[in-house]
Amino acid sequence: MIRTLIRYFNLTFLTLLILVMLSFGLAYFFPGDPITNLMGANKLDSQPFLMLSSQQTNIFMQFWYYVQALLAGEWGVSFATGKPLYQDIMRLLPATLELSIYAVTIALILGIPLGFLAGMNYHKKIDNIFMSSSMIMYSFPVFWLALLLILLISLQAQWLPMSGRLSLLFNVPHYSGFILVDILVADIENKRFAFNNAVQHLILPTLSVSFIAFAVFLRTTRRSVADVLETQYIKSAQTRGLPAKTIFFRHVLRNALLPVLPILAVQISTLVTNVMIVETIFSWPGIGDWLIQAIYERDYPAIRTGMLLVSVVVVIITMSLECISQLIDPTRDRFAYARR
Amino acid sequence: MSELANRLISFNYTASLRLLVSLFVALSVALLTGCTDSSISGTAPAGVIYCSESNPSYFNPQLDTSSTTADVNAHQIYSRLLEFDPNTGRIQPGLASSWLVSDDGLTYTFQLRRNVKFHQTEYFTPSRNFNADDVIFSFQRWLNDDHPYHDVNDATYPYFSSLNLAHTIASIDRINGYRIEIKLFERDSSFLANLATDFAVILSQQYGEYLMVTKQPERIDFYPIGTGPFRFDEYQKNQFIRLLPHLQYWKNVPLTDQLIYDITPSSSIRFAKLRTGECDSIAYPSQAEITIMQADPNIVVQEAPGLNVGFWAFNTTKPPFDQADVRRGLALAIDKNSILDAVYFNSASRARSLIPPSSWAYNNDIKEINYNPMRARELLDKAGIAKGFKMTIWAMPVVRAYNPDAQRMAQLIKSYLAAVDIDATIVTYDWNTFRDKLNQGEHDSVLIGWSADNGDPDNFYRPLLSCDAIPSGTNRAMWCNPEFDALVNSAIKISNEDKRAILYAKANNMIAKEIPLLPIAHAKRYQVKNAELQGLSINPYGSIRFEGVTKTVPSPTPSMTSSAVVVSDEVRP
Numbered sequence: 001m002i003r004t005l006i007r008y009f010n011l012t013f014l015t016l017l018i019l020v021m022l023s024f025g026l027a028y029f030f031p032g033d034p035i036t037n038l039m040g041a042n043k044l045d046s047q048p049f050l051m052l053s054s055q056q057t058n059i060f061m062q063f064w065y066y067v068q069a070l071l072a073g074e075w076g077v078s079f080a081t082g083k084p085l086y087q088d089i090m091r092l093l094p095a096t097l098e099l100s101i102y103a104v105t106i107a108l109i110l111g112i113p114l115g116f117l118a119g120m121n122y123h124k125k126i127d128n129i130f131m132s133s134s135m136i137m138y139s140f141p142v143f144w145l146a147l148l149l150i151l152l153i154s155l156q157a158q159w160l161p162m163s164g165r166l167s168l169l170f171n172v173p174h175y176s177g178f179i180l181v182d183i184l185v186a187d188i189e190n191k192r193f194a195f196n197n198a199v200q201h202l203i204l205p206t207l208s209v210s211f212i213a214f215a216v217f218l219r220t221t222r223r224s225v226a227d228v229l230e231t232q233y234i235k236s237a238q239t240r241g242l243p244a245k246t247i248f249f250r251h252v253l254r255n256a257l258l259p260v261l262p263i264l265a266v267q268i269s270t271l272v273t274n275v276m277i278v279e280t281i282f283s284w285p286g287i288g289d290w291l292i293q294a295i296y297e298r299d300y301p302a303i304r305t306g307m308l309l310v311s312v313v314v315v316i317i318t319m320s321l322e323c324i325s326q327l328i329d330p331t332r333d334r335f336a337y338a339r340r
Numbered sequence: 341m342s343e344l345a346n347r348l349i350s351f352n353y354t355a356s357l358r359l360l361v362s363l364f365v366a367l368s369v370a371l372l373t374g375c376t377d378s379s380i381s382g383t384a385p386a387g388v389i390y391c392s393e394s395n396p397s398y399f400n401p402q403l404d405t406s407s408t409t410a411d412v413n414a415h416q417i418y419s420r421l422l423e424f425d426p427n428t429g430r431i432q433p434g435l436a437s438s439w440l441v442s443d444d445g446l447t448y449t450f451q452l453r454r455n456v457k458f459h460q461t462e463y464f465t466p467s468r469n470f471n472a473d474d475v476i477f478s479f480q481r482w483l484n485d486d487h488p489y490h491d492v493n494d495a496t497y498p499y500f501s502s503l504n505l506a507h508t509i510a511s512i513d514r515i516n517g518y519r520i521e522i523k524l525f526e527r528d529s530s531f532l533a534n535l536a537t538d539f540a541v542i543l544s545q546q547y548g549e550y551l552m553v554t555k556q557p558e559r560i561d562f563y564p565i566g567t568g569p570f571r572f573d574e575y576q577k578n579q580f581i582r583l584l585p586h587l588q589y590w591k592n593v594p595l596t597d598q599l600i601y602d603i604t605p606s607s608s609i610r611f612a613k614l615r616t617g618e619c620d621s622i623a624y625p626s627q628a629e630i631t632i633m634q635a636d637p638n639i640v641v642q643e644a645p646g647l648n649v650g651f652w653a654f655n656t657t658k659p660p661f662d663q664a665d666v667r668r669g670l671a672l673a674i675d676k677n678s679i680l681d682a683v684y685f686n687s688a689s690r691a692r693s694l695i696p697p698s699s700w701a702y703n704n705d706i707k708e709i710n711y712n713p714m715r716a717r718e719l720l721d722k723a724g725i726a727k728g729f730k731m732t733i734w735a736m737p738v739v740r741a742y743n744p745d746a747q748r749m750a751q752l753i754k755s756y757l758a759a760v761d762i763d764a765t766i767v768t769y770d771w772n773t774f775r776d777k778l779n780q781g782e783h784d785s786v787l788i789g790w791s792a793d794n795g796d797p798d799n800f801y802r803p804l805l806s807c808d809a810i811p812s813g814t815n816r817a818m819w820c821n822p823e824f825d826a827l828v829n830s831a832i833k834i835s836n837e838d839k840r841a842i843l844y845a846k847a848n849n850m851i852a853k854e855i856p857l858l859p860i861a862h863a864k865r866y867q868v869k870n871a872e873l874q875g876l877s878i879n880p881y882g883s884i885r886f887e888g889v890t891k892t893v894p895s896p897t898p899s900m901t902s903s904a905v906v907v908s909d910e911v912r913p
């Protein structure tokens with residue numbers, strides 16, 4: 001177990017290092033002065049940046065100062081606003097995380113039980129219904145789904161709002177960046193009303209993001225349940241006369257859930273992409289919307305930092321999920337390191 | 341396997357069913373509370389949301405002529421010495437309660453209003469009221485190259501430099517704390533109108549000094565302090581601007597609890613948000629959507645004649661367009677009415693002269709050119725224009741109110757010209773290149789237009805057709821007529837409007853005779869808003885105004901029928 005942890009730690013560390021090197025290299029590929037591209041301004045007062053911009057350094061020392069600056073939270077300033085990127089990102093990242101977490105939670109809560117239901121009814125009517133409908137859901141382009149939801153639910157029926165996280169009339173002070181938490185913590189008059197308003201704003205974007213993830217979870221779970229039901233140990237458990245309840249909880253449930261975790265890890269990158277698209281369509285003030293604006297405005301420091309941050313988040317989550325799934329399922333280890 | 345599966349299902353069915361039902365209940369409870377509570381408990385905070393189209397460049401309209409910047413600042417955060425009456429366009433008192441013009445028209449004396457308070461915000465607390473020092477500070481900033489704030493934020497003061505105001509004003513003097521005197525080098529009857537435009541705002545001299553002491557002068561254009569009805573609270577780029585009411589505003593008008601600019605670049609999304617009630621009013625409604633908006637009972641579409649003109653200008657420095665007969669022949673060949681239908685979708689009125697009918701300098705008896713292709717060909721023949729003559733029509737690449745689709749208009753004109761055996765080619769470039777090449781006079785003719793900045797008719801004549809406007813790049817006809825110049829220059833030296841109108845009528849007739857350009861349309865201005873929004877009207881002389889704008893809340897509770905905070909005299913110290 002310790003070996004697995006160490007291996008994953010090394011892997012993560014190396015990947016992150018390569019990412020940081022790539023982001024450092026980006027500043028040299030963008031047009032303009034690389035040092036200005038890194039910092040976002042000609043002169044910044046922070047210690048690592050002063051070292052970075054001094055004339056005597058070579059490229060390796062520059063990289064070292066760049067890493068120091070990143071670790072110190074000195075991420076440079078935006079070309080477009082002249083504001084420190086760290087503040088901007090720390091304000092926007094929670095919004096993206098909030099949307100992703102709710103979407104994944106809904107997809108998991110609905111997808112896995114329904115996947116079990118379909119797997120237990122393998123090749124029967126209910127399974128076929130689930131399979132065909134999830135196929136349709138899986139093939140939905142996320143931007144089209146989001147637009148459709150806006151058209152039907154916001155514009156035609158006028159049930160739910162179509163943009164933002166909260167009506168701009170509410171002035172909720174920043175606390176954690178997670179809007180629901182902020183509202184609960186905030187000392188404002190109409191807290192309950194603000195909370196409901198935030199929930200209303202959340203529904204459509206969450207639904208759009210969770211749609212595809214739900215279909216993926218349903219299909220994976222269903223496949224894995226069907227596979228487990230075919231195995232010899234289920235048959236032997238049955239012949240030993242174990243009650244159905246015991247068979248289900250002790251053998252089917254645990255073994256069928258094992259392959260779902262790695263799928264979740266694979267889905268993270270798709271999920272992040274979808275969240276970015278949905279943010280743009282629903283004007284959700286998250287990192288995706290911000291990054292796309294930065295690309296439009298050729299705000300190189302913002303593009304560099306945003307890319308780096310998003311990839312770091314994806315790498316860390318993916319790696320930890322894979323690490324966890326390996327720890328609970330040691331059989332995978334043998335496939336990873338084939339021993340002759 | 342199937343037997344086992346069946347046994348398992350018989351158990352799991354109920355379990356997952358139970359789970360599903362409870363989930364469904366939980367979700368729907370969340371949904372229902374979310375939906376119904378809005379009508380039952382609590383009240384939304386009051387305020388007005390305006391969906392604007394872009395980010396302002398500065399929080400100071402002196403530095404930028406873009407209407408996005410002016411919409412946020414000009415009438416919300418700042419006040420001016422003088423204001424335009426939105427209905428008549430005449431000049432009214434603003435921060436100057438009265439003014440005197442000397443007989444020679446060179447000295448203007450302004451009496452300033454007392455007890456006018458500047459905004460008190462988190463970043464600045466003023467300790468004195470508005471007085472003459474603030475006026476001098478605000479004017480000297482753009483007037484005087486040596487002023488400490490002149491070069492702050494690399495300011496260029498585009499409005500003032502385009503009118504060359506810095507060289508019109510000889511001096512600004514403080515007579516006492518509430519009286520200032522401005523001397524001009526020569527008479528300029530549009531001077532007062534220029535002081536009432538969006539750009540001639542009054543800043544706080546005390547705030548300027550404070551920022552100099554704290555060594556952050558650049559903040560003056562981003563954290564504004566003014567005397568307007570709203571004070572700055574928060575700005576998130578690409579997201580929103582929040583303004584709060586200035587409770588000690590010098591006018592006694594109702595102000596909404598908060599004014600929010602929701603920055604939404606796409607016009608169709610702005611319209612969608614207006615429909616869902618997320619915006620109370622939107623900037624730049626698309627012409628094509630106006631009809632749909634008019635059909636919606638919750639949306640009010642207001643329209644007003646615009647102070648603009650779209651025209652077809654001939655390059656009068658290039659033969660054969662230097663002959664008036666050729667220009668007249670070309671003008672006779674096109675049918676303006678069908679252009680109005682096809683390009684403006686009835687959102688414009690037919691232009692008979694350079695200035696729109698709403699201006700006091702407009703004269704009804706002007707001779708207009710009517711569509712007559714036969715006569716057109718006769719004139720062209722007489723001028724020696726052979727059949728199959730080739731010329732270019734330059735069509736501007738951007739959308740403007742005065743010409744929403746220059747390409748389409750160029751296509752139409754091309755087909756009309758083909759009917760009189762003239763072979764026209766349509767030319768276009770990107771907007772900056774287009775204007776550069778126009779300045780160099782590479783065009784034969786061009787479809788372009790003009791929007792006025794103030795209510796004074798001079799704002800049309802001098803920039804568009806005077807000799808001085810050729811190098812500054814607004815005289816697209818490159819037309820230089822000393823007689824015309826003498827007329828409009830003498831018109832601005834007279835302050836009596838009736839006498840000026842006579843001179844402008846002469847100028848109009850001269851344009852109708854010489855046809856350096858063919859006026860096509862005056863586009864209407866549209867403003868759309870939610871039916872619950874009260875007090876918002878079109879300001880033809882500049883940017884939007886939110887003072888006195890309130891929103892009626894549909895909630896039946898009597899105490900909350902209006903979200904307005906009335907600034908009463910008791911509040912003021």
